[in-house]
Amino acid sequence: MLHAVWIPLFDELADPRVVSRLAASAEEAGWDGFFVWDQLWWRPPISAVADPWITLTAVAVATERLRIGPMVTPVARRRPVKLLRETTTLDVLSVGRLTLGVGLGGDRFAGEFSRSGDEVDDRVRAEKLDECLEILTAGWSGETVDHHGKHYLVDSVRFEPRPVAGRIPIWGAGFPGKLKPIRRAARYDGYFPVNLTSSEEVASAVAAVAAERGSLDGFEVVIALPPSTDPRPHATAGATWCLTDFDPSDLRLADVQAVITDGPTR
Template sequence: MKYAIWLPLFDELSDPSQIARLAAATEEAGWDGFFLWDQLWWRPPVREVSDPWITMSAMATATERLRIGPMVSPIARRRPTKLLRETTTLDRLSGGRLILGVGLGSDRFAQEYSKTGEEVDDRVRAERMDETLEILTSGWTGEPVRHHGKHFVVDDVRFLPRPVAGRVPVWLAGFPGNAKPVRRAARYDGFFPVNLTSPEQVEAPAAMLRELRGDLDNFDIAVALEPDVDPRPYADAGATWCLIDVDPATLRLADVQALIAAGPPK
């Protein structure tokens, strides 16, 4: 199993320079990845929030080995061609270390969609996300993109340069018990079941993914766990990555620094 730090860019952790220093320390301490929330704002008492994409650029230049990425980005609110350029550029800046975590997101956490006029219908956002993923994966090939969908149009445009490895790995997020995100994830590179309460919630999607794909070779299943939770039962259930989760309401820089310095679970 691989281990990563997973942080929201809130309050004491909203300084991109500080996050870049934390990323360098994370790499030095032997962790495998450092992933960021993608939020525009959050509920009180959180007041200060930073952009993960700009911050990841700083992280990329401060590290050499660490995998980085948004975990997860609600890409249905993004313009696909702009996201295509951003992901490729960030992947090349990092030397091919970007992992793109995506999901539908939800208005219920911070009303990010309703308060900005974004689409709140999950079905419509799912359509937009699927089209965006089609445009991304097509554009990363370097071949002309010809997409005429319900929500987006890209009319015979080639996007160069390509990502370092030819494409960026994509992990799909979803809540336990929901089969649709699992089926969607099977077409890509990873699955991130969120809000887990037991290792058994990993076993069912892992079995479904194995059936859909034939095997789980070159496929990741990531779980987010609090620092005091034993990751081994989740690894036994099929998880390949463990993202150490922190509570944004009580998040403190000193606690994160201590967590990083302690190194990944043994």
């Protein structure tokens, strides 16, 4: 199992310089990845929130080995061609270390969609997500993209440069037991069942993905656990990545730094 730091970019962690130093510390302490939340704002008392893409740029420059990425980005609130340029540029800057975590997002956490005029209908956001992923994978291929969809248009455009490895890994997030996110994730490179409560749920998720794909070769199953939680039962159930799950309600820079310095629980 591989281990990653996963942090909300809130308050004391809303400064890209601070986060880049944390990432450098994580690399030195033996972590395998460094992922960040993608939020526009959050519930009080949190007030300061940083942009994930600019922060990840600082992280890419400060590190050499860590796999990095947003975990997860709500794709439906982003323009596909803009996201295509951002992901490719960040992948080139990090020399092929970017993983793109994707999902629908949710309005119930902070009203990010309803309060910004974005789409609140889950089904519509799912349609947009699927279209965007089609555009991204086509654009990363280096071939000319002709996409005339329900929500997006890309009319005979070729995107260069390409990602370092020719494409960027995509991990799809979803709530356990929801079949559509599992099917979406199974078409790509990883599945992140969020809000897990047991290793039995991990095993169920693994079985569901395996049923869709036929094989889990080269596929990641990603879980999030609080710091110091024993990940071994989840690894036995089939998880391949474990993300540290910091509670945003009591997030403190000193606490995050201490967890990072201690290194991953293996």
